[in-house]
Amino acid sequence: MSEIDRRFTDFMTAWLEGAQPDRDSVMSGLDEQGQAELADMIDAFTDQNEWLEGGQVDREEFLAALATDPLLQRIGRAAAGISGTWPAMLPRLRERARLDRESLAPLLADRLGNPEGAEKIADYYHRMEWGDLPAEGVSDTVLAAIADLLDTTAEDLRDSGQADPPGGMEAGESSSAQADPTAVELVFTRTATGKQSPGVGEHRGDLPDPGDWDETDRLFLGG
C-alpha cells in the first residue's frame, strides 16, 4: 500500500468511526502533489458517497439500468464467463472505433489472411465478446489483428483476457474473510421462489475437437 493510500485509509477509518481526524495532520510531510492527491481521495470519498449510505439497492432502478446501460450487461457476462473482461472491453473499444460487429469480422478475416473464413471468424469473435471462448486459446496472431483494428495493444488484450479459472472451491470455503459471512453465504442459498438472475447469455454450442481443427480453429483455440 502506498503512503498516500495508507494515510487515506487511516483518515477515513477514523472518520467512519465518528472521530474528527485533522486534515492538516494527515497531509503533513507530503509534497504538493501528494497533498493534492490525498485531498482528492478524501473529498471523493466523502462527497455524496452512496457507498456510505448503504441500504438496499432499489430493484426497479437496478433493472432499469440493466436494460439501458450496456456496461452492466457486459460486466455480468465477463464475471460469469471464461474470457476475462473481453465481454466488456471489446465492445467498448469497438464502439470507440465506430465499428459494429458485422463490420469488424470481415476486416479481421482479411487481417488474418482468410477472407473466405469471415463467417467462422465472426462466430469466434462473437464468442470472445460473449465470454464463451477460453481466452488462453486465442493466439497472439488474432490478438494482434484485433488490437490493430481497435487501436489497442495485443498485450492489453491478453492481460484483459486473463482470469483465474472458475471453480476449485467447495461450498463453505471462502477466498477471504472480510465480509459478513452470513449475509454473503445466504446469497448462495437457492430458493424455488426466487427470481431468475439476469441472463448472462446463451451457451453457443460446443467447440470442435482438436482433431477436427482447421487453421481458423487453431488460431482461436490453439493458443
Add this chain to the structure above:
Amino acid sequence: MPRRQPAIDSSLIASLDPEQLFECLLLARDRDDGDVASECAQVFAFRIKPQLTRWARKRLPEEAVGEVVDEAIERVVGSSMKASTRFRGETLPELFAWVYRILRNTTADHFRRIGKPAEHGLTIESLDGAPGEDGDSARSITDEEDGYARVEIEMVTEQVLAGLSPDHREVVQLAVHQDLASAEVADRTGKTVANVDQIKSRYRRDLRSALEATGTAATGSGAVPPAQATGPTAGHD
C-alpha cells in the same frame, strides 16, 4: 461456468454493501457460480458508477466521461478475477482507495492516449503561434525519431505542471492538452475567459523557458506531450 442453476433470491444480492458484493463476486467465481457472479458484478457496478462518474466529470470532457468510467469499472472487475491483482484489503476505505487508484490510472491512460505524438502533438512553436527563436521550423517528435527527447520533454512538462496550483493545472489540462476553447474552460472551472487566457499564456511561457533550458527546444524539436495525471500510471492496479 454453469449458468443454469436454480433461481437465486436477487433481493439478497441487492442488500449487500460494496465490500460484501465484492466478496460475493470473488466467492461466486471460486465456486463456479455464474449466476451469482454475474449479478454481484452488475450490482457492484451499479452502486459505484455514479460516484466514479461525478469524479470523472470534474476532470474530463463530457464526451470522455462515460468511456473512462466504464473502463475503470471493467478494470476493477477484471482485477478481481485474478488472484494476483484482486483486492486484498479489509475495510471500505481500503476498497475505495483501491478503486480510486484504478480510476486515476484509467484517466491518466486516457490523457496519454488522446495526446499521442506526431500528428496529435503540439510543437513548441504552436504554443504561441510564433516561429522558434532560432528560426527553424518546428517538427513533432515521434517515438521512433527521438524517444529520449520525448521522455525529457514529458519530464519537463510534468515539472512545470506540478508547480501550478491545482486549479491552474486544471485550466491547463482542459485548455492546452484537451484543446478546449477558453469559453468552455471558463464555464467548467468558474473562471473568467480573461483569466483562463492568462493562465494558458503563463503556462506556455513557463514551459517554453523550461524546455529551452534543457536544450530540447534548441534542436528544433518540440512535441508537447499530454498532461500526465498524477499517481501511478497505466495498467491495472
